[in-house]
Amino acid sequence: MQRPEESAYRDYVTARMEVLRRTAYLLCRDWFLADDLVSITIGKLYRHWLRARAMTHLDAYVRQILVRTWLDERQRPWRREEPTEDLPEVPVAMGPDLVERAGLLDLLAELPVRRRAAVVLRFYCDLSVEETAEILGCSAGTVKSQTARALDTLRARVVEP
Secondary structure, eight states: OOOOOHHHHHHHHHHHHHHHHHHHHHHHSOOHHHHHHHHHHHHHHHHHHHHTTTOTHHHHHHHHHHHHHHHHHTTTTGGOOOOOSSSSSOOOOOOOHHHHHHHHHHHHHHSSSHHHHHHHIIIISOOOOHHHHHHHHSOOOHHHHHHHHHHHHHHHHOOOO
16 A cells, blocks of 8 residues: 555656656756656655655755756766767758757757756746755855856857857
8 A cells, every 4th residue: 555655755746747857858958868867856856755745845845956966967977978970860850939949959058057057947947046046056146147147148149140
């Protein structure tokens, strides 16, 4: 028989899985790595579920686990990939909306990891400066400056021919 806390954990993870996956994808821009990050995140959440479920802002806690897991994974030597000229398959023709989205994702991928994390947390996850600072483990001023610099970079690259 399933324990009530396991049922609550399963319900929470099931309800949030897609949002976690999309957030992870925006951070790393790789669906396979995003799935890995989400798996690690929900594993960590399971280990601390009894304490975590009592939190008033459980979603913020889980986002913090996700972002910190991503930042930790960026440090791993096997994650440093080398780009290649040879593509494995022919790209599918994209419509105008998909091209704009792909272009935005390309621009986002060019940002340094901490700035990308700040932009994703602030604008995609709609977090406050203070919530973002807590997740990233920095001051609110750092979040503001990182976000401003990231937006300046994105604006400058959009204007470039």
